[in-house]
Amino acid sequence: MDLDRKLIEILDILSKYNEPVGAKIIAKELSKRGYKIGERAVRYHLKLLDSMGLTKKVGYLGRIITEKGLEELEKANISYRLGNIYSNILEKVILSDYQAGLVVVNRSIVYTDYEKALSLIKKVYENGLAIGDRVGIVDREKYIELYTLCSLNLDGFLVKNGIPVYHICGGIVKYENYEPVEFKEIIKYKATSIDPLLAFIERKKTDVLGIIENGEGYLPANFRVIGANYRERFERIIKKLDGVISYGSENVLGLDVGEEHIGIVMIGGLSPIAPFVEKDIPTEIIPMSSIVRLSSLHKLEKKSLKISTKKANVRIKTALSKMINLMAHVNYDIYEKDGDVIVNIGYIDKKYLDEALDILKEAYSKGLGISDRFGYEVLKDKVKIKTICAVTLDGIINNLGVPIIPKYGGILEVREEEMRFIDIIKYSGTSLDPHEIFFNKVDCETTFLAGFREIHRICREELERIIELLEWNGIKCIGEPNNELAGVKVNKDMCGVITIGGANPLSFLNENEISVEIKAMHEITKFSELISYKDI
Helix, strand or coil: CCCCHHHHHHHHHHHCCCCCCCHHHHHHHHCCCCCCCHHHHHHHHHHHHHCCCEEEEEEEEEECCHHHHHHHHHHHCHHHHHHHHHHHHHHHHCCCCCHHHHEEEEEEEEEHHHHHHHHHHHHHHHHCCCEEEEEEEEEEEEEEEEEEEECCHHHHHHCCCCCCEEEEEEEEEEEEEEEEEEEEEEEEEEHHHHHHHHHHHHHCCCCCCHHHHHCCCCEEEEEEEEEEHHHHHHHHHHHHCCEEEEEEEEEEECCEEEEEEEEEEEEECCCCCCCHHHHCCEEEEEEEEEEEEHHHHHCCCCCCCCCCEEEEECCCCHHHHHHHHCCCEEECEEECCEEEEEEEEEEEEHHHHHHHHHHHHHHHHHCCCCCCCCCCCCCCEEEEEEEEEHHHHHHHHHHHHCCCCCEEEEEEEEEEEEEEEEEEHHHHHCCHHHHHHCCCHHCCCCCECCCCCCCHHHHHHHHHHHHHCCCCCCCCECCCCCCEECCCCCCCCEEEEECCCCCCCHHHHCCCCCCCEEEEEEEEEEEECCCCHHHH
């Protein structure tokens, strides 16, 4: 099931209300979003949503969105949702007004006791690693509800003071000696269907506690740019912006901004929540959840941080850049059936070796790997597992004269012969391989790690010939020219290509409760040094 935009918009409207909503209100809201349809047409669309179990009629009061509807809203129409994070950012910036006491908050549910939650939160604020000095904390007996100020409040403050802000990315900043050094990883807002900071926190890429305890760690942070001519105005009001950790021109913590812009690094509003995840405390996070009165939040003691203006000596590379350079190392010969291939690496505890091999045999027999081969090496206390990466396919296909362009990595949902991407990140918009981000979010039964490429339509037959000669499993589907594939749109005269994610066998281990430390696109190895799962 994939919905057209009007149906998605109706679900989105209903999701923002806590009570039943009638067709008149929905029609009015749709009009604001550019859909000029009347109440009668809205009622028709609502009946469709009712029939799919996505909405429910509540007498004459109107409709509510169901749990199934909320779930579908998170998955439907991936091309439409690709810009949803950026759109939500702009909406919240416009609606908030920090000076007037209307602030954007992130909502989190933490399954711990009140005293433990308060103690951890205080520790973050006392060390200055949060936006502002206000927090909401409510004891719900079975869990604690936390509200933290979002960095969008700082953006809104700048906008209200006549400084236009351009939102670029979210990431994690490396700290040394209690000072920010560089961005370690980033995801651009316009390149993802998921919130960047949420992705990094859930993958445990942060170490806020490390910064607090010894000055070294990784802090969730956001990156914006303003015009260079606004620098003087920005510096006049910067003392009022509690949350800026670095700014400057040319290179700001590893991100290029040139001389025409000023880059601004802000503490991520989710930073106070990251320590709960770091300590393995069950936590649910809803970024940019709502706008509340500042006066409804509690004030905490907060340290002011020194703002860094140092230029970094590093430059962040995108996953696409890494992929293109790795392709040059692939020399696998489809006739000789050997050559250098790119592999992902997974590390597991040595005690699970026998069980892991059985699980990997099952994974490869189900077609979860790029080919039928993988490698493993027993180390001192760990086992190093190698699986062929999909970048190998890109290298092979390009070497044979067919230009193939990597576009996205994501989660592919397959149900009853229908498939669709339910989350994606552009390779050109992230420094971290998307499959590392989505590694824990697939079950390898109905959801899989997958990639999306494009080829020109005149290369379609040649690509099919190469796949036949290769005799590998890696290409799942080739789309028709100019037609979207699995919900993803293609450029003019291009065909979409879906590739199997090379990390799926490792993810299958993870699903079977064998913890895996993954490093995507990590090494080059000879294909002949790998073994077939049939020979285990």
